[in-house]
Amino acid sequence: MAGTITITISRSIRNLFFLIVATILLITFYRSATSTSGSSFSTSYLLPSSWQSAETTSGGLTIPEEITNLASGERELAIKQYEYASNMGSYFDPNPHWGGGREDYKFYSDVQLRKLAVCTATNTCRENQTSVIILGYIHAHFHIYEGYMGGEGIWTSYLVQTLEKWGYTILHARDDWPYIWYLYNQIPDLVKGVIAWRTGQYGTFDDKVKTHGRGNGVPAWKFFVYNYFPDHYTSIVGDAWNMHSEFGYSKKQRNFTFIPYVVEPATTPPYTPATTRPYQVYILAKFVRYFYPGAQPAWEDRGIFLRAKTILEKEFPGFEFVVGCKDDRNAAQQKEVPMEVPEGVRNLGKMDRLEFESQLANSRAMLGIGWPTLSPSPHVALSLGIPFINPYSMNGWSKKDDPESWAQSQHHTLKVLDPPYNYNVLRNNETEFIDAIRQALLHPIEPFILPTMTREYHEKQIAEWLHTDWRSKAEEILELRRKGIETQNGKDVKDFTL
Structure with a gap:
């Protein structure tokens, strides 16, 4: 009996010793990782752009003003996520050189995926942060990385502005269908929609669409074909999967998804009579x-x-x-x-x-x-x-x-x-x-x-798009199509896999 007690005490002392050592190592690592002296870590590139203007401090960390202005529940999550993300800062280069910037879109999207990893692992995701939109049309790339401000660029700027305001995660994919497929397959359940063209410099939608033989392809019902100009029905699913920036004019019912850019009231320059x-x-x-x-x-x-x-x-x-x-x-x-x-x-x-x-x-x-x-x-x-x-x-x-x-x-x-x-x-x-x-x-x-070009109408249309059950709508269309009943107008509509 005495021997048994001695062995039990020895094991308890040994376990306590390991626990103390582990605690000391953890504290040492934490202090090292969260040190704010010099420039030992960089955090801004891990966080939403709206969190990047530094104003106040908390626990030794500089907290962006936008976080402090959030509602209390969101603010607490944001600060926690910011603190967790800061521990990762030193492990990732905030400014990799991509040889001319051809693949900056991949670096940007990798950063957004890390944000998702941080918030999901630490239960600090903000509202809508785990809802993902992939931009895969070339004019979005031209606008974001080259400052293009033609019609498609203006539309992109307002789309991104609204999605970011609502907290959605946006991934950039140029017009690179292999990369769109790569992004989708990492987080398929989080992707709400892909806005792209059917073709691109590095591949096509047809190469990466989900089929019976390609189970990990991008589902056709999650893909919205973008064209600035109205009445281009090129989706294989149906009319509403064609997304346009201008409404055009027709006496006939328009079935495409219309999301306008915003025409702002005159401020700069001011209106003069x-x-x-x-x-x-x-x-x-x-x-x-x-x-x-x-x-x-x-x-x-x-x-x-x-x-x-x-x-x-x-x-x-x-x-x-x-x-x-x-x-x-x-x-x-x-x-x-x-x-x-x-x-x-x-x-x-x-x-x-x-x-x-x-x-x-x-x-x-x-x-x-x-x-x-x-x-x-x-x-x-x-x-x-x-x-x-x-x-x-x-x-x-x-x-x-x-x-x-x-x-x-x-x-x-x-x-x-x-x-x-x-x-x-x-x-x-x-x-x-x-x-x-x-x-x-x-x-x-x-x-x-025009009432259809106001910010209110723009946000109403985006909200409707984001909250539509597109899978159910596609399922209804597909069921009728397979019975020989076609309800859509596009010349490219055909059978697809849900």
């Missing part, structure tokens, strides 16, 4: 070639600008056309075929966005010359109290009073608006051209934003 502006018409064209054959200009006779100016300056003192454009062709092309802005138009040259909007705000009308189509700029003009002159063309059977029958118009969405907000003008019709400008100058407007 039309009566205080010069009689200036801003021509929508950023390249000189838009005035020349090849770009299919609405006014093929470039002399129309000087003739219109000569007539209108008699009625409106100081009247002029202005444009901000450059010749984007190479030197050889410029030498072979010289191009100049038409006589009667003053070129302000290349401008950044703020300069462009300042000049636009100083105008009384915006004139389309055929290209670019469905640009956000006419929406911006209307928000500044500037009407748009929208050229259109007709088929042989078209009717002037039926916009849906027209062959083409520069702005497919705004053609539904009547004067004084929008003036639809038949291409190459000089009489209509001059009269539309005259009417726009005689009837100034207040700032106007």
Whole structure:
């Protein structure tokens, strides 16, 4: 009995010794990992961008102001996640060199996956953080990594802004379908949607879609085909799996998913009443070639600008056309075929966005010359109290009073608006051209934003998309399709695997 007691005490002492040693090692490691002296660790790249402006401190750590401003429950989770993430900082390079940045999108997404690992392992995930959206269309990459601000870039900026505000995790995948597949397969149950094109530089959707023989493929019902322009039905599932930034115009029911970009009320530059502006018409064209054959200009006779100016300056003192454009062709092309802005138009040259909007705000009308189509700029003009002159063309059977029958118009969405907000003008019709400008100058407007382009409507559409049971909708479509009943309009719809 005495021997048994001695052995038991010895084992207890030995276990206690190991416990003390383990505790000392753990404390030493923790102090080392959380030391704030010098730059022993970097944390900001592990955390959401909204958590990255440092203001206050907690337990020796600098806490971003955005965390301290969160609601109490969210704030506690955020601080805990921040503290856990800081312990990982020294193990990952915050600025790897990818040889020109071609694969920055992979590094970014790896960082987001680590954030998910931290929050799920420590039970500190914020609301929506475990809901993942993968961006896999090239214009998102151009916007995020190269500053592209065409229509698709503007749309991307508002989409990302809203998703981040709501706490969703966004992964970047360029137009790289093998990488989209790789990301999806790490966290398949967390991915709510993939927004991409069907094709890309490094592969296609068809190569990575889920099939009976490819069980780990990306389910077709989680893939939304993005196209800035409306009425491109290329999803294999159905109409609502086509996502567009502009609504266009049609008397028929539109079944695609419409998520607009946001047209902001005029703040910078501020709105100025039309009566205080010069009689200036801003021509929508950023390249000189838009005035020349090849770009299919609405006014093929470039002399129309000087003739219109000569007539209108008699009625409106100081009247002029202005444009901000450059010749984007190479030197050889410029030498072979010289191009100049038409006589009667003053070129302000290349401008950044703020300069462009300042000049636009100083105008009384915006004139389309055929290209670019469905640009956000006419929406911006209307928000500044500037009407748009929208050229259109007709088929042989078209009717002037039926916009849906027209062959083409520069702005497919705004053609539904009547004067004084929008003036639809038949291409190459000089009489209509001059009269539309005259009417726009005689009837100034207040700032106007289409109800479908407001931030409220934008957020409503995104929320509806995020909270729709897409699998159930796809299941219903598939069941009918396999019975020979087709309910969708796209030419590419076909059988798919749930």
